[in-house]
Amino acid sequence: MPAAARAYHHGNLRAELLDAAERSIEKSGADQLSLRELAREAGVSHAAPRTHFPDRQALLQALVERGFTHLGATLRTARDQAAPDLEARLHAVIAAFVTFAATRPALVNLMFATKTTADEPHQKAAADTTAVVYDLINEGVQTGALAAGDPERYGLLLYAWAQGLATLTATGNLPPETANTLVAEAVSTFLRGNTPLP
Amino acid sequence: MPAAARAYHHGNLRAELLDAAERSIEKSGADQLSLRELAREAGVSHAAPRTHFPDRQALLQALVERGFTHLGATLRTARDQAAPDLEARLHAVIAAFVTFAATRPALVNLMFATKTTADEPHQKAAADTTAVVYDLINEGVQTGALAAGDPERYGLLLYAWAQGLATLTATGNLPPETANTLVAEAVSTFLRGNTPLP
DNA sequence: CTAGAAACTTGGCAATGACAAGATTGGCTA
DNA sequence: TAGCCAATCTTGTCATTGCCAAGTTTCTAG
Known part of the structure; x- marks a missing residue:
């Protein structure tokens, strides 16, 4: 089951999180990065990123x-x-x-x-x-x-x-x-x- | 009243905080730095650093x-x-x-x-x-x-x-x-x- | 078709940064 | 010397965050 290419509940959340993260750090710096904020942007629950990133x-x-x-x-x-x-x-x-x-x-x-x-x-x-x-x-x-x-x-x-x-x-x-x-x-x-x- | 050289309640907290901070980032990286932790190390209250750093x-x-x-x-x-x-x-x-x-x-x-x-x-x-x-x-x-x-x-x-x-x-x-x-x-x-x- | 794994949710906890309001102290002035 | 004022620090509080546990939904392999 190719995790990266799967379209599930959300689609390919992993890639979208990375995209959003990149946008975020360019805007506000890396230490302002918030996982919960990324989750909100992607429209998933606050613990969803944990599936892809420990x-x-x-x-x-x-x-x-x-x-x-x-x-x-x-x-x-x-x-x-x-x-x-x-x-x-x-x-x-x-x-x-x-x-x-x-x-x-x-x-x-x-x-x-x-x-x-x-x-x-x-x-x-x-x-x-x-x-x-x-x-x-x-x-x-x-x-x-x-x-x-x-x-x-x-x-x-x-x-x-x-x-x-x-x-x-x-x-x-x-x-x-x-x-x-x-x-x-x-x-x-x-x-x-x-x-x-x- | 030269703020940096004063010996008050604590002494020169500002410099000590900076020293502790430098030690901390070398040990655990800059984004692990915790103001409250620094305050604890220096033996002051958790809001004391705020006096020196907004x-x-x-x-x-x-x-x-x-x-x-x-x-x-x-x-x-x-x-x-x-x-x-x-x-x-x-x-x-x-x-x-x-x-x-x-x-x-x-x-x-x-x-x-x-x-x-x-x-x-x-x-x-x-x-x-x-x-x-x-x-x-x-x-x-x-x-x-x-x-x-x-x-x-x-x-x-x-x-x-x-x-x-x-x-x-x-x-x-x-x-x-x-x-x-x-x-x-x-x-x-x-x-x-x-x-x-x- | 079913079992199991992967992806996601809900709920919760301890720690943190930031803020407000009050207490203490030291120096400056009158 | 008395007293005021500003700098320093404390206590209490709040929203946010990262991380974890337990449960739920969906996909897929067999």
């Missing part, structure tokens, strides 16, 4: 997981639609990251505020997201566009940069209109700083 | 403000104790940033999860923190160590990088022992990527 934390975690899945997909799309050279693709991916953060600041905060322990369910989704950057870096090292070195280290470095730019955007310290320019400079600085010696 | 959010904001003040001071100390050349000082500052984040992950998350609107009280403390990086960048541009360009843009770029590395450390995605190496690489990459043409 507690409040579980709902937030599901939100984070969905966020990473969404972000990963967004980054992959951006990569595939960019021009084929490394710089263009890196730029497209990081710019998409920043745009994502500008659109869903509260969700992004939540995603990166959650401690990462190995047994958490969002681990895989998060790894699939970082992999987008890592893979491009790997490719760059292999084609010789980047100086030989530990690709994982490069990946972490660039991912950290992207994450920082995204967070600054999400918190309003970086106006979205200048963000794009900064992303371009970050990528070109990164590449220029790691160009193999001729 | 509501829960105000306490969190005070925590953020204190955090930025502390971080700024930490960065300035690191800068002053480093070797006088630009790279060493940048490295020292960002490494101190990352160490700060590793020591107080929950506080750092809170600091960078809070939306920055102009009228918020922690604005100045936050600005004083970013200024440490900005000033070094400015100095680098003026002495010719960095290519001519918009210093503010450089500053934002490097600050974003530092913030990203700090957040990754705080969330456990970057083991503190490798963090130092990565910081060194980030700084040298940044400088290498922005060296003026000879």
Whole structure:
């Protein structure tokens, strides 16, 4: 019995709760989120959410997981639609990251505020997201566009940069209109700083 | 009547509440923070905190403000104790940033999860923190160590990088022992990527 | 068609944040 | 020094919330 796709008393309550929760945190912050309020919005009883989420934390975690899945997909799309050279693709991916953060600041905060322990369910989704950057870096090292070195280290470095730019955007310290320019400079600085010696 | 230094019924309740709050969020996360619990720990009535903080959010904001003040001071100390050349000082500052984040992950998350609107009280403390990086960048541009360009843009770029590395450390995605190496690489990459043409 | 599981409801409890009104204390002034 | 005033803290209260237990409805597998 596929729980997610079932149409029962309410329909697919789980997904609707997550949608409402995402709207709520963007409007009032994550710590204002009320399960009972979500239930009211969905027109179900105050204990109905408990069927799908054992507690409040579980709902937030599901939100984070969905966020990473969404972000990963967004980054992959951006990569595939960019021009084929490394710089263009890196730029497209990081710019998409920043745009994502500008659109869903509260969700992004939540995603990166959650401690990462190995047994958490969002681990895989998060790894699939970082992999987008890592893979491009790997490719760059292999084609010789980047100086030989530990690709994982490069990946972490660039991912950290992207994450920082995204967070600054999400918190309003970086106006979205200048963000794009900064992303371009970050990528070109990164590449220029790691160009193999001729 | 200097409110902060007074010893009254309790002593300086305000500071003690903030200390307890910081301990609490590092132990159980910010959304588990309970004003009544803090009051109990301090041995005062459940409504006593209200004298110093109108509501829960105000306490969190005070925590953020204190955090930025502390971080700024930490960065300035690191800068002053480093070797006088630009790279060493940048490295020292960002490494101190990352160490700060590793020591107080929950506080750092809170600091960078809070939306920055102009009228918020922690604005100045936050600005004083970013200024440490900005000033070094400015100095680098003026002495010719960095290519001519918009210093503010450089500053934002490097600050974003530092913030990203700090957040990754705080969330456990970057083991503190490798963090130092990565910081060194980030700084040298940044400088290498922005060296003026000879 | 029936049994059992999944989804939801009703009722209840302890804890919390916020508020109002009163008590205590310390300093400032007249 | 007497007394007022403001800051600090207390007691009492309320609505809301998260979580839990027990029961009810609906779906589905066999």
